[in-house]
Amino acid sequence: MVVLESLLLTILFLSCIYFSYFDIKIGKIQNKYILVLSILSIFLDILYYGVYAQPYLYLFLINGLVMAIISILLYALNLWAAGDSKLLTFILLTIPARFYVTKGSIGIAPAIYVIVIAFILAFIYVSLESIVMSFTKKDFKYKIDVSHVISFIKSFFFCSIYLTLVNSILYYIFKMFIATNGILIAIADLLLAAVIYKFDVFKNKVILVLVTIFDLLILYQRDFTFNNYVIYIYLIVLLLLRNYSRKFNYSEIPTVDLKPGMILSTTIIPNFLLSRVKGLPKYSTEDMRSRLTEEEVASIKRWEHSKYGKPTVVIVRKLPFAIFLSLGAIIFILFRMGVII
Numbered sequence: 001m002v003v004l005e006s007l008l009l010t011i012l013f014l015s016c017i018y019f020s021y022f023d024i025k026i027g028k029i030q031n032k033y034i035l036v037l038s039i040l041s042i043f044l045d046i047l048y049y050g051v052y053a054q055p056y057l058y059l060f061l062i063n064g065l066v067m068a069i070i071s072i073l074l075y076a077l078n079l080w081a082a083g084d085s086k087l088l089t090f091i092l093l094t095i096p097a098r099f100y101v102t103k104g105s106i107g108i109a110p111a112i113y114v115i116v117i118a119f120i121l122a123f124i125y126v127s128l129e130s131i132v133m134s135f136t137k138k139d140f141k142y143k144i145d146v147s148h149v150i151s152f153i154k155s156f157f158f159c160s161i162y163l164t165l166v167n168s169i170l171y172y173i174f175k176m177f178i179a180t181n182g183i184l185i186a187i188a189d190l191l192l193a194a195v196i197y198k199f200d201v202f203k204n205k206v207i208l209v210l211v212t213i214f215d216l217l218i219l220y221q222r223d224f225t226f227n228n229y230v231i232y233i234y235l236i237v238l239l240l241l242r243n244y245s246r247k248f249n250y251s252e253i254p255t256v257d258l259k260p261g262m263i264l265s266t267t268i269i270p271n272f273l274l275s276r277v278k279g280l281p282k283y284s285t286e287d288m289r290s291r292l293t294e295e296e297v298a299s300i301k302r303w304e305h306s307k308y309g310k311p312t313v314v315i316v317r318k319l320p321f322a323i324f325l326s327l328g329a330i331i332f333i334l335f336r337m338g339v340i341i
Helices: 002-026 031-052 054-076 082-094 112-136 146-173 175-180 182-198 205-220 230-248 294-304 321-337
Strands: 250-254 312-316
Touching: 002 031, 002 082, 002 321, 031 054, 031 082, 054 082, 054 112, 054 182, 082 112, 082 321, 112 182, 112 321, 146 175, 146 182, 146 205, 175 182
Parallel strands: none
Antiparallel strands: 250 312
């Protein structure tokens, strides 16, 4: 069993280094390598759980199911790319389930901590980078944008009233489950907040009034209330980061250096509308849905030499998330092994 665990972890560590390097270098994770390594890991898993670690098979499967759902939601909400979902799947195949319980049980989806650590590291990176750029940018001036403040207050209000209702009901029905799966519930809350923020139906005044009334009734019944205020602190921090860092989320590059998979800023789209060049992008959502295709890149490079063309374009800066996901997996394993206390 130890030999198989060592093989799986060796594949995990070496692959994480390799995938992180290519995500930084070319901005994507190559599918063929993930596929080959995943097939190799599945073969080792069959031997591991079929012969030596049968008691851990259920935990391996239920953890994988929950993580698959979370991964799909993160992709559907455009919070990460398809390559990140594939990398997470590979990571789950290479973490021996015995390590999920080496320091006691941590819920039905222990690997959620891999995502948590990854997002914390990304959060720290973006925060520090934004602070550095705010002081190094020549035209930077500290100024409070009233519209951003109002947007922040509205976003927090909308999300909070829905989270209060949902969490209180779930706590009443699944009290024991929530008590033993706090991190999983926190991630679910943040995903719910992303859904609420994305769809305008949740901002309907009638619905908001009804949900607020239910919240007040629930809060009146103290034993029925979910008092995990940490969730709201997470929400405030994330909203503040989003409003602060988005100013430094763009980069101006030569048009000739544009590549498939890059995402254009919405500010460049109006320049295409006057052009007769065919195949130019008509809009940009500034997320994974608007990644440029090879045909669009070719059209933009033709547009550069047209009447309305420009030598540079503004793109959304890509965060190489593979390195954070890889570090999340490695830190998680080291902690479960007792290397990191």
